[in-house]
Amino acid sequence: xxxxxxxxxxxxxxxxxxxxxxxxxxxxxxxxxxxxxxxxxxxxxxxxxxxxxxxxxxxxxxxxxxxxxxxxxxxxxxxxxxxxxxxxxxxxxxxxxxxxxxxxxxxxxxxxxxxxxxxxxxxxxxxxxxxxxxxxxxxxxxxxxxxxxxxxxxxxxxxxxxxxxxxxxxxxxxxxxxxxxxxxxxxxxxxxxxxxxxxxxxxxxxxxxxxxxx
Amino acid sequence: xxxxxxxxxxxxxxxxxxxxxxxxxxxxxxxxxxxxxxxxxxxxxxxxxxxxxxxxxxxxxxxxxxxxxxxxxxxxxxxxxxxxxxxxxxxxxxxxxxxxxxxxxxxxxxxxxxxxxxxxxxxxxxxxxxxxxxxxxxxxxxxxxxxxxxxxxxxxxxxxxxxxxxxxxxxxxxxxxxxxxxxxxxxxxxxxxxxxxxxxxx
Numbered sequence: 001x002x003x004x005x006x007x008x009x010x011x012x013x014x015x016x017x018x019x020x021x022x023x024x025x026x027x028x029x030x031x032x033x034x035x036x037x038x039x040x041x042x043x044x045x046x047x048x049x050x051x052x053x054x055x056x057x058x059x060x061x062x063x064x065x066x067x068x069x070x071x072x073x074x075x076x077x078x079x080x081x082x083x084x085x086x087x088x089x090x091x092x093x094x095x096x097x098x099x100x101x102x103x104x105x106x107x108x109x110x111x112x113x114x115x116x117x118x119x120x121x122x123x124x125x126x127x128x129x130x131x132x133x134x135x136x137x138x139x140x141x142x143x144x145x146x147x148x149x150x151x152x153x154x155x156x157x158x159x160x161x162x163x164x165x166x167x168x169x170x171x172x173x174x175x176x177x178x179x180x181x182x183x184x185x186x187x188x189x190x191x192x193x194x195x196x197x198x199x200x201x202x203x204x205x206x207x208x209x210x211x212x213x214x
Numbered sequence: 215x216x217x218x219x220x221x222x223x224x225x226x227x228x229x230x231x232x233x234x235x236x237x238x239x240x241x242x243x244x245x246x247x248x249x250x251x252x253x254x255x256x257x258x259x260x261x262x263x264x265x266x267x268x269x270x271x272x273x274x275x276x277x278x279x280x281x282x283x284x285x286x287x288x289x290x291x292x293x294x295x296x297x298x299x300x301x302x303x304x305x306x307x308x309x310x311x312x313x314x315x316x317x318x319x320x321x322x323x324x325x326x327x328x329x330x331x332x333x334x335x336x337x338x339x340x341x342x343x344x345x346x347x348x349x350x351x352x353x354x355x356x357x358x359x360x361x362x363x364x365x366x367x368x369x370x371x372x373x374x375x376x377x378x379x380x381x382x383x384x385x386x387x388x389x390x391x392x393x394x395x396x397x398x399x400x401x402x403x404x405x406x407x408x409x410x411x412x413x414x415x416x
Contacts, residue, residue: 008310009293012302017391019296028367028390032374036313042381044309045388046260047253054259059251063271067247068240070275071282075234 005037006030015044132200132207135159137181139198141214147193149214154185163202169212170197221245224300232286243278249301250277250308257312273315277308361411369404376401 006014006027013019014027031038130137136156144150153167165181169188176196179186196212222230222241230238254273258265265273281289292303362370368390375381375389387397 007291008306009291009295009298009303012298012306013296015306015389016298016302018298025367028371032362032367032370036317038371038375038379040306040310040313041389042375042385043257043260043313044306045385047256047305047309049388054256056252056255056259059247059274060271063251063274064244064247066271067275067278068243071239071243071278072236074279074283075236075239 005034011037011041011044015041015048129156130200130208130210132165135161135165137165137200144190149191149193151188151191151198151212152185153179153181153187155181155183165207166201168199168201170199224294228289228292228300231282231289234285239282242281246301246304247274249304250274253305253308254312257309258316261313261316263316269315273312276315277304277311280307280311357412358408361408364411365404365407368400369407372397372401372404373408377405 010019010023010027014024019027031041128139130139136159138152138154138156140152142150142152151169155161155165161182166178167181167186168175168178169191170176171194177188179188191214193214196214197209198212199209200207222238222245227238227242227245231242251270251274254265254270254277258270288307292298292300294300294303362373365373371390372386375386376383383397383401384394386401387394390397390400392400
């Protein structure tokens with residue numbers, strides 16, 4: 001026959017002195033024969049009387065939130081909040097980024113080209129070749145004075161531009177300079193150090209855009 | 215109680231939860247989270263068990279799921295008939311859940327006090343007791359076990375908890391609802407009664 005132990009409310013009443021003498025005797029008779037209930041009562045008395053003397057941590061908000069979600073799920077009420085999914089995804093992405101940084105220490109993240117060609121960044125004197133859909137463009141960066149640069153742009157050798165190419169330079173979304181490239185080089189002089197966007201357009205159509213770090 | 219939220223009275227909270235209302239169930243979790251979390255940690259500490267943060271969080275969730283699963287089957291057991299508060303009931307329920315976990319799992323270290331069954335009462339003689347002495351000890355143990363059964367439950371409990379399980383007398387006093395001053399005389403009388411049962415006067 002399965003032993004029926006004392007319910008939690010009766011244990012609480014017994015510990016807090018609310019049971020009648022008859023019930024008390026029944027409880028104590030059971031406790032004499034049941035080690036598990038004896039342990040529960042002993043531990044319960046400790047929790048009741050010495051509660052404040054044992055320092056513990058307060059419950060973290062995340063634990064409460066997880067429990068609420070679990071209770072809601074168990075009740076079939078609503079699925080996990082999308083905001084939580086997005087937060088988890090963001091944390092995963094951040095961990096991936098930091099993992100990448102650990103694998104490649106010292107490397108600066110390179111600007112990503114919107115289309116065509118390669119990203120460029122450089123100081124002092126740098127030369128790069130940008131391959132657009134139907135033309136190759138040479139770009140040369142020259143530091144002419146401390147933190148002052150000149151940007152020279154010209155069609156690469158053996159490149160003939162049938163349609164002029166518009167080169168625009170943008171600083172924080174605002175166009176600060178533009179030039180039209182046909183068969184002669186164009187120059188952007190006395191640029192301060194910083195991050196710019198350089199855009200190549202042809203007949204009003206954007207061909208390529210790059211981030212430029214000087 | 216938790217995060218400065220306005221407390222909902224037990225009766226109203228319970229009614230809302232039992233009706234399946236999600237807001238009340240969420241409020242219930244928030245209202246009693248700290249109590250459950252603290253009780254889990256304190257039970258673990260009292261049992262010398264090193265509960266990890268994950269285990270504590272899992273047990274926290276387990277307790278509330280136990281209350282709400284199967285359409286609040288466990289929560290329905292609470293009556294509050296003798297003025298027992300929800301907090302008191304939840305404290306005992308949480309204590310039971312942690313003790314069950316410790317019995318099942320590997321978190322518990324060696325118990326602070328070793329419980330002795332009657333058969334394990336220490337030998338009363340020094341090394342190499344004679345056969346006669348061994349028979350005497352075995353008989354004595356049997357007499358004590360038999361005598362205990364003839365005592366009143368309260369006297370039996372005092373001897374079980376303090377003499378056999380090694381619980382501090384102050385703790386036994388708290389369990390029995392006796393003052394720290396009186397417990398010594400209660401223990402003395404219990405032993406006297408046991409002695410009288412085992413060795414009756416002619």
